[in-house]
Amino acid sequence: MKSSWAARSLICVAVAALAATVLAACGGSSDSSGPRDLTFFVAIQPGGTIEEVSKRCSEESKGKYTITPEFLPTDASQQREQLVRRLGAEDSSIDIVGMDVIWTGEFANAGWVEEWTGAEKKAVTEKVFPNVVETASYEGKLYAAPFNTNTQLLWYRKDLVKTPPKTWDQMIEEAEGLKEAGSIQVQANRYEGYMVLVNALIDSAGTEILSGPEEVDLEQGPTEKALAVIGKLANGGAAPPSLSTSDEDSARLGFEAGESAFMTNYTFAYASAEAEAPDIFKNMGFARFPRVVASKPSKPPLGGFNLAVSAFSDNKDVAFEAAECLANKESQKTAVELDGLPPSRSDLYTDKTVTGAYPGFAQLVKESIEESGPRPTTPAYQDVTLAVQRALHPPDKIDPNDTESVYDELKSLVEDAVKREGLL
């Protein structure tokens, strides 16, 4: 008796659950007065920025929409792979896309994201750094609302180094001369972070990887200078033992462990050292990303996320509104407060949220972003970055005294890559 009662109640629950699902499904499609569900695919931020801004914007919409974040992995290549698989299959379950600055050309050219025009375009680009707007644009059209940006600084140990070096050559020599902690932490694993380093060095040397979506630049003299820097670092005494597998996190760990006097890394490194390594933090200095050529100002790396509306969304009208809110001034302040992410609006750098997060170096961050060297914009970006990584990894393959053969390899691989030819 008891068991049959249990079975009957189980069936009742199942039927009720099924009915609820069906009703909910009907409600979603026919009821236009309730809040619309928007799905926001974006990289996870450990400080909780995404949850916070999604919640605030949903509340501010006063019942117009509810934003549900869907988190992508922290690894940039895997974020992209998950997104492009869905977008390539025209998946309508994505409404808003958190787009890395390097994906714009690819996503826009493929018709996966919508163009921003009119008043909305004006609102989301207001007071935003021009070169950040550039990373959200393709062929003169805007495809995303700039959210956070990012740049790298040179972090150094004030107890070991009196004045920060101006150039990479000086830094390498100085590191090699140190009795302890004589290494430089960079990102040189075969992944996007290595492309960031290579691009910043090539731009700082006075040339570019691409001058247009399909035009390879890579002027020989400056490019070889940039390659020589990598070769000199990798083959000399300033290279940390796991240079060829290093990333942002291993660099930070090495610096915090006191193994290195220098590190190029994003702004998160400051708050991380404060929390994890107070002894090192006491002597942590900051300076601009070093130069490759003594006479030319450096062009620091530029990262960050822009928010785009998916072309396959069923809620494009409200998605634009929601993306605008997610990327607005208030949201950018949340990002710097919770996750230390630099805002894309230049007017926020005197705001106390930003000066509080970057004590003493808010202006340095601003200047670095303004004068940064963005990575190339091209629909074949993935091919270009794979080609660069393949040509130049491991970093110690570059002979600093004979960079020509590596240069030739790099140039021919990149030339094939923009045409999307060859295996990579």
Add this chain to the structure above:
Amino acid sequence: MSVNVPANPAPPKAAPKASSRTRSERKLAWMLCAPAVLAMLLVTAYPIAYAVVLSVQDVDLRFPGEGGFVGLSNYSTVLTSSLWWTDVFNTVFIMVISVAIELVLGMAIAMVMYRAIFGRGVVRTSVLIPYGIITVVAAFAWQFAFSPETGFVNNLPLISDEMDWFGGRFSSFAVIILAEVWKTTPFMALLLLAGLVTIDDQLYEAARVDGATAWQRFTRITLPLMKPAILVALLFRTLDAFRVFDTIFVMTRGALDTESVSILGYNQLISRLNLGLGSAVSVLIFLCVFLIAFVFVKGFGTKLEEGRPS
């Protein structure tokens, strides 16, 4: 009497009877097989055919509406690329070394499992544990173990504290092969154990009476009688090892020339969304696997059915 019996009438009469029965049986057999055949066509034949179709086209999901039929140019791109040949070498290298080690270790473990006097069930189950662990999880565990920052391996005696295992090609291979061997030796052992139990114990007793040493018994009785089981085990593992992906993807992502052909295919298909080129790589991998199976089945002259445990 027999002269009177017509030479042929009976068989023609019987034949239609038998054939109608055979036919209906065959019909039943086909109907019983049909769902399986349909499922196989749907999930195997169709994707393979589609991959072949894609491989002769220039299809790139990032450039919808572009491209078209390009003949065999994707294949020539792959086959003339030094990258493909490097990756084939890497894959074969990992395959040969790991399968060889697995065979020796697997045989030893199979003997232990066979001879275990007490706790046979416990021994057999515990040996199988690595095989039950998801490859990606196992790969991460070994990666952490060998990492200079977090791992315990560099603290072991005789190993330099500074050793960067994933900083060189062959040291990376060593860790990759170790992880593969650790994970799949139990599978090898299990297949070999199945062959081992089919050998009649009386043969060993007879050999012992004749004064054969343990080594002679192993080489003269165990090995020859296990040949079919060994070949089945080798075939399974070789085909498996040729498609190695997870371990390398987790540990090096193919950096430092440690890439396997499967990772090459993944890069073209998933990362570049170049379906044409990626499908050409996949079809070539399929042909390699086919070739390996062919060589095993024809070359070694074994009927695989013999290897089945009775």
